[in-house]
Amino acid sequence: MNMVEDFAPEVELGLNWRNSFAALGTDFYTLLPPRPLSAPYWVGRSASVARELGLDPSWLESQDALEAFSGNQAIAGTQPLASVYSGHQFGVWAGQLGDGRALLLGETASGYEVQLKGSGLTPYSRMGDGRAVLRSSIREFLCSEAMHGLGIPTSRALCVTGSDAPVRREEVETAAVVTRTAPSFIRFGHFEHFSAREQYAQLKTLADYVIDRFYPACRETDKFAGTPYAALLEMVSERTARMLAQWQAVGFCHGVMNTDNMSILGLTIDYGPFQFLDAFNPAHICNHSDHQGRYAYNKQPNIAYWNLFCLGQALLPLIGEQELALAALESYKTVFPAELGARMRAKLGLTDEQPGDMELIESIFKLLAKDNVDYTIFWRRLSHWVGGRAMSDAPVPDDSVRDLFLDRPAFDTWLLQYSERLAKVGYGLAADLMLKTNPKFVLRNHLGEQAIRQAKLKDFSGVHTLLNLLETPFDEHPGFDSYADFPPDWASTIEISCSS
Template sequence: MSMLADEADLVDLGLRWAPGFSALGPAFFTELQPRPLPDPYWVGVSARVAGDLGLDPSWLQSDEGLAAFVGNSPVAGTRPFASVYSGHQFGVWAGQLGDGRAIFLGETAGGLEVQLKGAGPTPYSRMGDGRAVLRSSIREFLCSEAMHGLGIPTTRALCVTGSDARVRREELETAAVVARVAPSFIRFGHFEHFAANQREDELRALANYVIDRYYPECRVSPRFGGNAYAALLEAVSERTAALVAQWQAVGFCHGVMNTDNMSILGLTIDYGPFQFLDGFDPRHICNHSDTSGRYAFNQQPNVAYWNLFCLAQALLPLIGDQEVAVAALESYKTVFPREFEARMRAKLGLAEAAEGDRALIEGVLKLLAQEKVDYTIFWRRLSHGVASGDVEPVRDLFVDRPGLDAWLQSYAGRRAGTPAADTAARMLRSNPKFVLRNHLGQQAIEAAGQKDFSGVATLLRLLESPFDEHAGRDAFAGFPPDWASTIEISCSS
């Protein structure tokens, strides 16, 4: 318990807390308490994440729960803190960064860290107010759970709380707090911070903590002559490759892949200007602030590798040999295409790899890009078309029907001999009906601004099980309205 806390105001969540990251010592963080917000209210709660934490969802929505997760009452057994890190932002070294508005409550005995994002300024806020706004908080809450529903590694979101306190961004908005949950929030930037400041003792302590806690196999790996730090770099590279392959297969744009937004565990982290593609445009830029297109959809695999190279540079004092560090990155170049093709084969309902699969995948992506066909709707219609034998709804998406027909013929030949029902079943497990499109999030946000949170709750239910049909909810799986293309999402939140 922090000495800043008044015992009379403590909220007991009924959880046991462990030292976790804070055991690394004060060089890694600053202890502080969240700043209260006036007249808080509930916006959304994930019962599934509550269950993972061991919290009763009904109690969670009590006044005590509200006070705890908006940051107004200290939580028994915790020593809140904000961590320090550095990083490259848009390819440029930005120096010291840190948790500018995220405050750790701590780590549960079950191994999950809990953060309050938007809980007030920290020593790392860089003149910012330490707050998050309702708009971005709802987006992060919903997308965290949407990605989990899609089976993509991600940080999670327990709840969103709001307040009518005003926060100035491009205009005045209202404040909110997201309670985020993950096995670890350690980023590439944590390693970069200590490497850049030539603090090798802290760098080694951090690497040892990550290896012993999350990658124990690196201690006994024969790879790289038993160099555990090189083995760690390779393991992180492979997890990152697999993660980005899943992003590309589902049509997810992160929007701001700075090194301080890259998880050491290969999780999707920091939901800012993200977007799921509507029309398939490989060069799509979802971040209005990204004027150079550095983080365009088709650049994400290369940017991830660039970020891993930065991590390799940070770990070099521990690895000890530049050639070994470069070799530890090499598997990214094989894991990413392998994982991407595996994900795309699953979308096509193909159980096994075969010669010609890459050409089949590249062929359909080229057709989709030529006409900017709606990505999610195409794959879902194709899934149903295989099941029913009627591909006319798929053909209706294209102007170039001869081109599509030629591809469909090749695809039919590739899956010949496999029962259509088996193929379709695999497809329907891989091609979601529902994704968090920008316009759906915007509608929920606008309603929430009027204290109507039913849209948030509805989207949460759909996105938690996005492969299910959810009878009566087809409107949430339809084409985006024309105005959706005018939505601008930036880094400001």
């Protein structure tokens, strides 16, 4: 019997729910209702996500919506469940994990799974309380939508509700629930769980489910001796490679790339101690808990491959031959550098690939690192400088870009080489591409922190403003230039850890 039947009355969202993950059987999850959140209030809502789900955004203004997405009323047609998985955390096998504070409600007819995160204890909460706090919930809500605005594959966030209910972390904070969506929240760790337990029938059931729902072409390939599970590993490797290239190009640090935080669909999920780079430092560590620097910015691509190798090991009982699994992983080594190269050429406005392009890219990265230049501001100013060149036959001052560097002679040399390369493209074409590639706005840590401080005082205007800017980060948004400015000195003192 579904425990959510105890809820009355049910909220009707007007969505046709499916529960295909629930159909896999109770080896994969535990059915249970969310725990109510006392006296909830709205913190943030995304009309864009509502429309994607097939919801009327105005319905998010209602009390029914507030209660439903706080876990206080059951939603008709859903089967809330917490899934079980395992994984490697900071490179060490952690054993059984699972949805310790998230419940999957089901999937909508539009193809999106919907989760409540922070909805209370589950059998997989371990030593936790099953709750999420306001600060981390705001960060996940905003960054999910920021990444979507940047065109990076990601889970998304419909809304955040808050409560004055106390939650103890390093200090006493207040509770919140994020309603997040994705085509699937299945992780590498789901496969690791059943493989490690030698539950190969369940492993096959899960792999078949993922292939049939998301990767049907795996059954049609002649590669890997016709083994669909090796084809699955290859497709996941390629999606992951493309996602990592996008992270690196935009200067995004995830902060906690454990195998249980890696999406089988190549989506960015589980926003915890993330950060967009301020001053460019390839070895930047955004997670205060990452004492060894395992998940530093410049290590992310190799860590992704390490995680894919773990997925390959988990799938090996289905693939059969180690050589096939290794061959499936090889695509990562070609797709990632090719995709990153294409992303970086686009940031420079280069519409084709020419000899010397990689040297041009590598040399500007060295200069950015040497002088700790602000990553986002550099690329946006360079875009505008190229745009100025496109509109004038005369030389255009480059002070706005040049002044970012201490070693100006070295930058002058690079800019001359870059200008000669741009002459082959055309400044107008290059500027158009660059302004659509290099965002003006990213979710810097200090911006999120300012919005969180306001929200703790029940002022959610900062959350609303940031959501508006981050949904369209390539637009100029006149009047909001301060949100695209250099971070204040105190920004470097912000510490973000895995605790939330």
